[in-house]
Amino acid sequence: MSQKILLDKINVPGIKTYEVYRREGGYASVEKALKMTPDEVVEEVKTSGLRGRGGAGFPAGMKWSFIDKKSGKPRHLVCNADESEPGTFKDRFLMEYIPHLLIEGMITSSYALGANLSYIYIRGEYMWVYKILERAIAEARNAGWLGKNIQGSGYDLELYVHCGAGAYICGEETALIESLEGKRGNPRIKPPFPAVSGLWANPTVVNNVETIAAVPWIVNNSGAEYAKIGIGRSTGTKLISASGHIKNPGVYEIELGLSVYEFMNSDEYLGGMSSDRPLKAFVPGGSSVPVLPANLIYKTANGEDRLMTYESLSDGGFATGSMLGSGGFIVYNDTSCIVRNTWNFSRFYHHESCGQCSPCREGTGWLEKVLHRIETGTGREEDIDLLWDIQSKIEGNTICPLGDAAAWPVAAAIRHFRDEFEYHVRFPEKIKNRDHFVAEPFEQVKHLVGKVTV
Amino acid sequence: MKVTIDGQSIDVEPGTTILQAARMIGGESVPPAMCYYSKLKGSGGKCRCCLVEVSKGSEADPRPMPKLMASCVTGCMDGMEVNSKSSPRVEEARKSVTEFLLINHPLDCPVCDQAGECDLQNLSFKHGKSKTRFIEEKRTFEPENIGPNIQLHMNRCILCYRCVMVADQLTDNRVHGVMDRGDHSNISTCISKAIDNEFSGNMIDVCPVGALTDKTFRFKSRVWFNKPYNAHRNCTKCCGKTTVWMFGNEIQRVTGRKDEFHEVEEFICNECRFDHKDVNDWTIEGPRKFEKDSVINQNNYTRDLDTVVIDTEKNILKGRDQDRKKISMPSVPLQREEQEAFKQGNI
Numbered sequence: 001m002s003q004k005i006l007l008d009k010i011n012v013p014g015i016k017t018y019e020v021y022r023r024e025g026g027y028a029s030v031e032k033a034l035k036m037t038p039d040e041v042v043e044e045v046k047t048s049g050l051r052g053r054g055g056a057g058f059p060a061g062m063k064w065s066f067i068d069k070k071s072g073k074p075r076h077l078v079c080n081a082d083e084s085e086p087g088t089f090k091d092r093f094l095m096e097y098i099p100h101l102l103i104e105g106m107i108t109s110s111y112a113l114g115a116n117l118s119y120i121y122i123r124g125e126y127m128w129v130y131k132i133l134e135r136a137i138a139e140a141r142n143a144g145w146l147g148k149n150i151q152g153s154g155y156d157l158e159l160y161v162h163c164g165a166g167a168y169i170c171g172e173e174t175a176l177i178e179s180l181e182g183k184r185g186n187p188r189i190k191p192p193f194p195a196v197s198g199l200w201a202n203p204t205v206v207n208n209v210e211t212i213a214a215v216p217w218i219v220n221n222s223g224a225e226y227a228k229i230g231i232g233r234s235t236g237t238k239l240i241s242a243s244g245h246i247k248n249p250g251v252y253e254i255e256l257g258l259s260v261y262e263f264m265n266s267d268e269y270l271g272g273m274s275s276d277r278p279l280k281a282f283v284p285g286g287s288s289v290p291v292l293p294a295n296l297i298y299k300t301a302n303g304e305d306r307l308m309t310y311e312s313l314s315d316g317g318f319a320t321g322s323m324l325g326s327g328g329f330i331v332y333n334d335t336s337c338i339v340r341n342t343w344n345f346s347r348f349y350h351h352e353s354c355g356q357c358s359p360c361r362e363g364t365g366w367l368e369k370v371l372h373r374i375e376t377g378t379g380r381e382e383d384i385d386l387l388w389d390i391q392s393k394i395e396g397n398t399i400c401p402l403g404d405a406a407a408w409p410v411a412a413a414i415r416h417f418r419d420e421f422e423y424h425v426r427f428p429e430k431i432k433n434r435d436h437f438v439a440e441p442f443e444q445v446k447h448l449v450g451k452v453t454v
Numbered sequence: 455m456k457v458t459i460d461g462q463s464i465d466v467e468p469g470t471t472i473l474q475a476a477r478m479i480g481g482e483s484v485p486p487a488m489c490y491y492s493k494l495k496g497s498g499g500k501c502r503c504c505l506v507e508v509s510k511g512s513e514a515d516p517r518p519m520p521k522l523m524a525s526c527v528t529g530c531m532d533g534m535e536v537n538s539k540s541s542p543r544v545e546e547a548r549k550s551v552t553e554f555l556l557i558n559h560p561l562d563c564p565v566c567d568q569a570g571e572c573d574l575q576n577l578s579f580k581h582g583k584s585k586t587r588f589i590e591e592k593r594t595f596e597p598e599n600i601g602p603n604i605q606l607h608m609n610r611c612i613l614c615y616r617c618v619m620v621a622d623q624l625t626d627n628r629v630h631g632v633m634d635r636g637d638h639s640n641i642s643t644c645i646s647k648a649i650d651n652e653f654s655g656n657m658i659d660v661c662p663v664g665a666l667t668d669k670t671f672r673f674k675s676r677v678w679f680n681k682p683y684n685a686h687r688n689c690t691k692c693c694g695k696t697t698v699w700m701f702g703n704e705i706q707r708v709t710g711r712k713d714e715f716h717e718v719e720e721f722i723c724n725e726c727r728f729d730h731k732d733v734n735d736w737t738i739e740g741p742r743k744f745e746k747d748s749v750i751n752q753n754n755y756t757r758d759l760d761t762v763v764i765d766t767e768k769n770i771l772k773g774r775d776q777d778r779k780k781i782s783m784p785s786v787p788l789q790r791e792e793q794e795a796f797k798q799g800n801i
Contacts, residue, residue, distance in 0.1 A: 167635070184632065189499040189527045355613060355632070355639035357500050362554035365637040369590045386587060393550035396521045397502055 002255040003229055005217040005237050006210070010097055016132065018139035021100040027145055029216035033108045034153040036219075041112035045215060047223030049235035054080055054171070054208030055286065055326040056401075057310045061223075066195035067113055068203040076204040077115045078180065079106060079212050081122040081129075082164050082171040086287040086348055087328030090239035091209035093251040095122075095129045099136035103159065105212035107145055108219055110157050113205055118159050120209075121176050124166035133161045168352035172400045173206035174198075175354065186356045187400035208326075210239050231257035234309035238324070244282075244331035247271035260284075260306040260313075261298045263329075270331070277333040278443075281416075284313050285325020287345045288405030290412030291338065292322050318412060334441040337431075338420050342413040343371035349406035360403040363394040367410055374421060377428030384421045388414050419449045455532040459483050459506075460540045472525035472536055473504055477715065482539045484715075486548065486577050488555070488662050489614035490526035492717055497619055498526035501555070501612070503577060505547045510535035522547050545581075552581040555612050557588045558637060559663065566610065568664030570677040573716060574612065595640055600630060601649035603728055604658060604666055608640050611665035617641065617657035624721055625651040641665070652691060655727040659710045659718050670728055671699075671707040680706060682744075685736040691723035697742055698733075705731045711742070 004010075014020040021027075033041050046061030067075060079102065083091040095102055102120070110118045122130050137159055140146050148156050162180055164170050170179045174188035177199050198204025214236060218226045227235045234256040240263070243249045248271040254263060263269045264279075273279055283291050300306050301316030314321045332341065350368040355361040370387050373379045391407035391414075398404070414421060420442055424431050426449065430440075455466055457475045460483040466475045474492075476484045485506055490498035498504075505522040513533030522543060525536070538544055556578060563569045595608035613632065618641070621628035629647040632639050643649065649657070658666050680699035687694045699707040708727045710718030730736065788796060 169635075189524070350636060353636040355634070355636045356615075358502050358551055358554045358612070361613065361637050361639065362557045366554075366557060366588060366590075393547070393554070397505060397547055397550070399499060399502075399524075 002237065002253060002258060004253050005226075005229075006094060006101065006213055006239060007098075007251075007253045015098055016100075016136075018100060018136070018143060021098070022143070026100050027104050027107075027140075027143075029104060029219040030107045030111070030145060031151065033111050033219050034151060034155060038112045038114055041108065041219060044218055044223040045112070048214075048218045048226035049223075049230075049233065050211065050214055050218065050226065051234070051236075051310065052208055053210035053214070053238065053326070055085075055288070055323075057324065060207060060211050063195065063207070064109075064113060064205055066193070067205055068196050069114065071196075071203060073202045074117065075113055075115045076199045076202055077106065077110045077113050077118040077212075078173075078176065078199060078204055078206045079118070079120040079209055080171060080173065080176055080206050081120050081126070081209045082168075082176060083126075083209070083326075084123055084168040084171055084352075085326055085328055086345065087243055087283060087330040088241055088286040088326045089243075090241040090251050090327055092126055092129055093241070094209055094213055094239065095126070096132060099129075099132050100140065101213045101216065102133070102209055103136055103140050103145070105215040106159055107140075107150070107157060109205075109207070109212050109215050110159075111155055112215075115205075116156050116158065118157065119180060119199075120159070120161045121170070121180055122161055122163055123171075124164040127163070130161055130163050137161065167354070168348075169354045169400070169402055172402065175400065176206060177204065184354075186354050187402075189399060229255050231307065231309055232311060234311060234324075238308070238327055240308070240327040240329050242270050242329040242331070244329075245274050245277065245333035245336070246331045247274050254308055256307075256309050258308045259298075260308060263308055264297075264331070270329075273331070273333055275333070277335065279331065280334045280336055280442075281332045281338065283322070283328070283330040283409075284308075285323045286328030287330070287348065288401075288408060289323040289325040290318050290321075290408050291341075291416065292412070293416045296320055296416075318408070319415070322412070334443055335438045337375075337437045337442075338413050338417040339371065339375050339424050339431075342409055343368065343375045345409045346371050346406065349402065353402060353406070357399045357403070359394045360398045360406065363390055363403070364406045366390050367394075367406060371410070374424045375431070377424070377432040379421075379425040379428070381422075381425050383425065384414060384418065387421075419446060423449045455530055455534075457530045457532075457534045457536065459536045460538050466530050468530075470530050471498075472506055472508075472523070472528050472530055472534075473498075475530050476506075476525065476536075476538060485525050485538055485544075486573070486580070487526055487715070488573055488577065488612060489616060491616050491619070491660055492715075493721070494616060494619040494660070495623060497616060499524045501614055502551050503548060503555075505544060505551070507537040507541040507544050508534060509537055548577075548581045549583070552577050553583060553587070556582065556586065558593045558609075559612060560592060560609055562610075566664040567667040567672050568610075568661075571716070572664060573662035593637055598642060598646075599648075600643050601654065603655060603669055603724060604649060605669050605672055606641065607665055607667065608642075610663050611641055612663055613639050613641075614662055616660040616662070617666055620656050620660050620721075621649075621651075621654070624653040624656055627651055652724050653721060655724045656710065656718070656721045659712070659721075662716075668707060668727075670731070674706050675699075675701050682742045684711060684739040684742055686739065687726065687730065687736050689723060689726055692726060693720045693722065694726060695720060696722055696726055696736075698736055698738070700733075703733060705733055705736070 009015050009024050042064050050060045051057040146159050167185050169175045170185040172187045175185045179185040194204040229236050237253050237255050240252045265272045279294050281291050281293050298306050301320035310324045313324045346368040350364040353360045353364045370383050391410040394403045395407040459476050462479050464479055485504035487504045488501035504525040506525045508519040508523050510516045512531030600606045618631050630643040633642045658668050682697045682699050685698045696708050697711050698705045710722045712718050
C-alpha cells in the first residue's frame with residue numbers, strides 16, 4: 001500500500017475548514033519554516049528530489065535555486081492551478097477537498113523564496129474551487145497566517161487567487177505570467193526564464209499545485225525522508241487521475257515506483273478493466289503524451305517491469321515509451337477507436353493553440369482537418385504519411401511545448417496503430433458508422449487491412 | 455565575441471543576436487525573417503522562418519543545441535557555430551514554415567497590392583513548393599474598415615504582430631490588436647474603432663504581406679511600374695526623409711526608406727505619407743537602389759542599359775493587312791462567322 005502524504009487526511013470530516021485542518025496538524029510546516037532560514041528550506045526541497053508535478057518533471061529545488069536574489073527586485077511565487085489537459089483532474093481534487101494544504105504550501109514556499117506577494121492562478125472553469133480557495137485564504141488570513149508579520153515572525157505575505165479566462169495555453173508558465181499581468185495569454189520567448197524575469201519582470205517561480213502541496217510534508221519530515229519514498233530520481237508520491245475503461249476511475253496517490261501492472265489491476269487502485277474487455281492502449285500522463293499499445297504497457301523495451309516513474313515510462317524513447325507527464329492515466333479497451341481519440345485530442349490542441357507561432361497556429365488546424373477526414377470516411381491513403389509529415393514539422397519548431405503536445409499523440413498513434421489508420425481509409429463505409437469498433441473491435445477486422453491492395 | 459555562421463567568422467558585440475550577426479556577414483547565410491523587425495522592440499521569434507542549427511553552443515559549453523533556434527531572438531555566445539544555409543535541417547524547417555504560412559494565405563499575388571515587395575512572395579520563391587498539400591478551404595474573414603488611410607485584408611495576414619508593435623511603440627493610442635486564438639487569430643480593432651493616429655501609416659510599411667495596404671495607392675499601379683526616389687521635406691512631426699514612388703511626374707505613393715532587409719530606416723508621419731503627393735512638396739534626392747533579385751529592380755534605371763531600337767514598321771505593325779484594317783477601320787465589315795464569334799465574345 002502506498003504511503004499517503006497529500007491525501008492522508010482527505011477522509012477527515014471537515015478537513016476543508018481551517019479549524020479541522022489546524023487541529024489535524026496543519027500549518028506546522030509554516031511554523032517550522034519560519035524558524036529556519038529561507039535557504040535552509042530551499043535545501044530541504046533540493047534534498048527531497050521533488051520534481052515538478054505539472055508534467056515536465058524539472059527538479060523543484062533546483063528551479064528555486066535559480067531565482068535571482070541579487071537583483072533587489074521583489075520576488076514572486078505563482079501556483080499554476082490552470083489544470084486543463086484532457087485526462088488530468090488531480091489538482092482540482094486536491095484544491096477542492098483540502099484547500100488549506102495548498103495555502104500552507106504557498107506560505108512555506110513563498111518564505112523559502114523570499115516572496116512577499118504570491119498568486120494562485122486557477123483555471124477559469126474551476127469557479128467553485130476558486131470560491132473554496134478564496135474562503136480558505138480568508139480563514140488563513142484571519143488566523144494570522146497571511147498578511148503582515150505572520151505569526152510574529154516579521155515575514156509578510158499577501159496571497160491572491162487569480163481566475164483565468166479559460167485557455168489551456170495559460171498553463172504554460174510564461175503565458176500564465178502574461179495572463180496574470182492582464183495581457184493576452186501568449187507564451188514568452190525564453191530566455192529570460194521567469195526565475196530571472198517573470199511576473200512584472202521580477203524573479204518568479206511558477207510551480208504546479210501538487211508540487212507546492214508536497215512542500216509542507218517535506219519541511220515537516222525533512223527532504224531526506226521524502227527522498228526515501230519512490231525510486232531513483234523519481235522520489236515521493238504522485239497523484240494520478242485515472243479515467244477510461246477501468247473499474248475504479250478517480251484520483252489516486254501512489255508512491256513513485258509502483259508497477260503499472262499493480263496500479264492497473266490491483267483492487268486498491270484501478271481494479272482492472274471495466275466490462276472485462278481486453279486492454280488496447282493507454283496514455284500514462286495526460287493527452288499530450290504518446291499513447292502506448294497493450295504490448296508496451298506492462299513491460300519496457302528491455303523487458304523489465306514498467307513502473308510508474310518518470311524514467312520507466314519514458315524508457316526507450318517514444319518508440320517504446322511515453323511520459324509520466326501530469327499523471328492523467330487514460331485507459332482504452334478494444335472497442336476504442338484510436339483514430340477518433342487522436343482526432344479528439346487534435347481538436348483540443350487546435351482549439352487551444354494561441355496562434356502566436358506559425359507551425360503551431362497553422363499545423364494544429366491542419367492535423368485536425370486531416371484526422372477528421374480520415375475518421376469520417378473521406379481520408380486518402382496518402383493522408384497517413386501527410387499526418388506524419390505535418391506532426392514532424394511542428395515538433396520542436398514552436399515557441400512553447402503546445403506544438404509538441406499536439407504532435408506527439410499523432411506521432412504515437414501512427415507509430416503504434418498505423419494499421420488502424422489504413423483500415424479507416426480502405427473501408428470508409430464501415431467506419432462511417434458512428435459506433436465502428438464497438439460491435440466489431442478492430443482485432444476482429446484487422447486481417448482485412450493486409451488483404452486489400454489499393 | 456567570435457561567431458561562425460556557415461563557416462564564416464565574425465566578431466560581434468555581446469548582446470548581438472545570431473540574425474544580426476548573419477546580417478553583418480550578409481549573403482545567402484542571412485535567415486529570412488517575417489516577424490522580426492530591428493526597429494521594433496520585442497519583435498521576432500514568432501514566424502519561425504529564421505530557425506538555425508547551433509552546432510556548437512560556445513567555447514565554454516560546446517554542446518550543440520538539440521532544437522533549431524530562432525536566430526532573431528537567440529543571443530550569440532563566444533565561439534558559437536551556427537549552420538544556416540548549410541544545414542539540411544534548417545532548409546527543411548524553412549520549407550515547412552513556408553508551407554504552413556501558405557496554408558491560409560491566398561496565392562493571389564496577381565491582384566495583391568503587395569506583389570513585388572512581399573516578403574512572403576520572396577520566401578515562397580526560395581523555399582516554397584510548386585504544389586500545395588492542403589486541400590481544405592482556406593480561412594476567410596469579413597472585410598473590416600479600420601480607418602481612413604489603411605485597408606485591412608485579413609485573409610492575407612500571417613500574424614507577425616509587427617503592426618501591433620508599431621501601434622504600441624509609435625502611437626499614443628493603440629486601438630487594434632490580435633483577437634481570438636489559433637488559426638482563428640485575426641487583427642482587428644477593438645469594438646469597431648478607427649485607426650487614425652499620426653504614425654499609423656507605418657503599419658503599412660512594416661506589414662510583410664498585403665494585409666495592410668495604403669488606401670491612397672491601392673490598385674493605382676504595380677510597384678514595378680513606379681520609379682522610387684529618395685526625397686525629403688521639412689516636417690515637424692518626423693524626419694521627413696521618405697521614398698516617393700512616381701509614375702511619370704505623378705507621386706503615387708510615399709513610404710519610409712527601406713533597407714536591404716525591407717525594414718524602414720526611419721518611421722514617417724501620416725502627413726508625409728498621405729497628404730503630400732505633389733512633386734513640389736518634396737526635394738528629390740535621387741533614385742533608390744534595390745537588391746539584385748528584387749522585382750522592383752526589374753525597372754531599375756540606375757544601371758547602364760543598351761539602347762533599345764524599336765523597329766516599328768517591321769515588328770509592331772507586322773501581321774496580316776486585312777486584320778489590321780479590321781481593327782483600325784470599322785468601315786471594313788466582318789464576315790458572318792466573324793460576326794457570330796464577335797457576339798459570343800470570342801473576338
